[in-house]
Amino acid sequence: MTTQIKSALALLMLISGSFFVNAQEGIPVYSDYLTDNLYLLHPSMAGASNASKVRLTARQQWFDVEDAPSLQTLSLNGRITDKIGVGGILFNDSNGNFSQTGAYATFAYHLLLSRNEIDLNQLSFGLSIGAIQGRLDESTFTMFDPIVTGIEQTDTYFNLDFGVSYYFLDFFSHLTVKNALPANRDIFTEDLESNNQRRYLLSAGYTISPYGSDWSYEPSIMFQSTDETQERSIDLNMKVYKAMDFGRLWGGLSYRRSFEGAEFTQDGVEVSNQKLQLITPFVGVDYNNFMFAYTYSYQANSVVLSNSGFHQLTIGFKFNERRDRYDCNCPAINY
Numbered sequence: 001m002t003t004q005i006k007s008a009l010a011l012l013m014l015i016s017g018s019f020f021v022n023a024q025e026g027i028p029v030y031s032d033y034l035t036d037n038l039y040l041l042h043p044s045m046a047g048a049s050n051a052s053k054v055r056l057t058a059r060q061q062w063f064d065v066e067d068a069p070s071l072q073t074l075s076l077n078g079r080i081t082d083k084i085g086v087g088g089i090l091f092n093d094s095n096g097n098f099s100q101t102g103a104y105a106t107f108a109y110h111l112l113l114s115r116n117e118i119d120l121n122q123l124s125f126g127l128s129i130g131a132i133q134g135r136l137d138e139s140t141f142t143m144f145d146p147i148v149t150g151i152e153q154t155d156t157y158f159n160l161d162f163g164v165s166y167y168f169l170d171f172f173s174h175l176t177v178k179n180a181l182p183a184n185r186d187i188f189t190e191d192l193e194s195n196n197q198r199r200y201l202l203s204a205g206y207t208i209s210p211y212g213s214d215w216s217y218e219p220s221i222m223f224q225s226t227d228e229t230q231e232r233s234i235d236l237n238m239k240v241y242k243a244m245d246f247g248r249l250w251g252g253l254s255y256r257r258s259f260e261g262a263e264f265t266q267d268g269v270e271v272s273n274q275k276l277q278l279i280t281p282f283v284g285v286d287y288n289n290f291m292f293a294y295t296y297s298y299q300a301n302s303v304v305l306s307n308s309g310f311h312q313l314t315i316g317f318k319f320n321e322r323r324d325r326y327d328c329n330c331p332a333i334n335y
Contacts, residue, residue, distance in 0.1 A: 025179050025197040026102065026130055026159065027091050028071060029224060031254050031280045032057060033203075034237060035293035035314045038332055039077045039087055039106075041201060042174045043126030044165040046108040047085015049333055050325060051318040052078025055291075059312040069095040079322055083110050085126075102132035104161070120326040120333060121168050128161040157183045159197070169328040172220075173204040198227035205237070207329035216241040216329055218252075232259040233276065241331060247286035248335070254280040284314070286335060291316035 027040060037055050038045040055075045062068040070093075077087030085108035092101045106128040114121035133156045163176030179197035205220025222235040239252035258276040277300040284293030297310035318335070325334040 025183065026100075026132060026161070027073065027089070027104075028069075028093060029178075029199070029201070030059065030071070030310075030312070031235070031256075031278075031282065031295055031297065032073070032312070032314070033222075034239060034252065034254055034280075034282055035284055035295060035312075036286075036291060036316065036332070036335070037075070037314060038174070039075055040073060040089065042163050042165055042176045043087070043104075043106045043128040043161050044108055044124040044163045044174065044176070045332070046077040046087030046106040046126055046128075047079035048108070048110060048122070048124050048165060048167075049318075049335070050323055051321040051335075052076070053316060053318050055314060055316045057312060057314045059295075059310065061310040062308050069093075077106065078320060079110070084108070085110060085124075087128075089128075089130075098134070098136050100132055100134045102130055104128045104130040117323070118327045119169065120328045120330055122166070122333070124165040124167075126161075126163055126165075130159050130161065132157055132159065159183055163201075167330055167333055170207045170209075170330060171204075172206075172330065172332065174201065176201040194228045196228040200225045200227070203235075207331065209329040214243040216243075216331070218331070230260075233257060234259070247288060248331075249285050250331075251281070251283035254278075254282070256280070289318050291318070 029041065032040045033042075036053075037057065039053070040055070040057075053076070055073070057071070057073045059071040060068070061070065071091065073089060073091040075087065075089045077085060079085045085106075087104075087106035087108070089104040089106075090102075093099065106126055108124055108126035111123045112121065113123055133154060136153045158181070160180045161176060161178045162180060163174060165174045166172070178199040178201065182195040183197055184195045201222065201224050203220060203222035205218055207216055207218045209216040218237075218239040218241070220237045220239070222237070223232070224234075225232045233256055235254055235256045237252060237254045239250060241248050241250045256276070256278040261275040278297050279300050280295060280297040282293060282295040284291060291314070293314040295312040295314070297312075299309070328334070
């Protein structure tokens with residue numbers, strides 16, 4: 001492929017992909033939360049568990065595509081008093097000629113509403129403050145447009161995420177607002193990007209464990225919506241746990257579908273309203289205080305950039321257990 005064609009494709013991806021960048025300011029919303037990594041999405045989960053947790057993730061999309069999206073995160077959260085939790089996240093996200101690195105610091109407050117310390121009835125609030133540096137490398141472009149500078153641009157900005165989580169015995173729910181503040185990024189023009197990056201996440205689920213069984217089943221759902229573009233999607237999830245002598249085996253399946261679609265033509269025939277569809281199996285193990293997980297996402301659409309899928313590895317460690325487990329099927333809190 002010639003340098004001119006590469007430049008043209010890069011410019012096209014930059015312009016057409018600006019809405020994706022707009023919707024994914026900060027840490028992109030993938031399926032990390034299903035591999036015991038709820039804190040990445042919900043600041044109210046900082047310190048919500050009975051133990052402090054460290055999580056390291058590495059995600060790569062389309063191994064056969066040059067400069068395909070990739071994401072790395074490192075997070076730590078735990079409880080410092082009976083009611084106060086704290087956390088921190090470092091991340092690096094790259095997508096072609098655009099990349100971003102950042103850090104979040106989180107404060108959470110947890111209220112135990114039950115009359116005893118055996119039954120779980122917990123309401124949690126969380127606030128994360130993030131500092132993010134975006135980089136847009138236009139130095140390799142040889143076909144220029146007035147909006148293209150031909151240099152590497154950088155910009156640093158701040159934003160807030162806040163939310164609430166509620167756990168009652170085997171039931172759980174989360175509501176989070178991400179990128180709550182308007183953010184003007186100098187590396188994009190106002191015509192390509194709005195300063196409203198706000199995204200809403202709403203999820204709920206229930207853990208079912210038959211009496212006397214080592215198996216548990218956790219159906220859940222997550223809905224997300226962007227404020228400016230009104231893009232919406234839904235995740236339908238099923239997670240299964242198996243208790244073992246050394247800890248737990250677990251795995252499951254997630255299906256994500258967008259409500260809006262994109263029109264395109266194929267072989268001269270118009271196909272309207274193709275909607276994003278992601279099928280994501282995942283598997284993991286809790287071995288003593290360690291956690292290992294693998295996630296694979298397959299894009300089930302007629303027209304895709306690559307069929308190689310998205311791969312993610314997660315490793316974790318828990319420490320500083322502060323209390324006995326609650327009398328409930330609540331893996332995110334008890335483990």
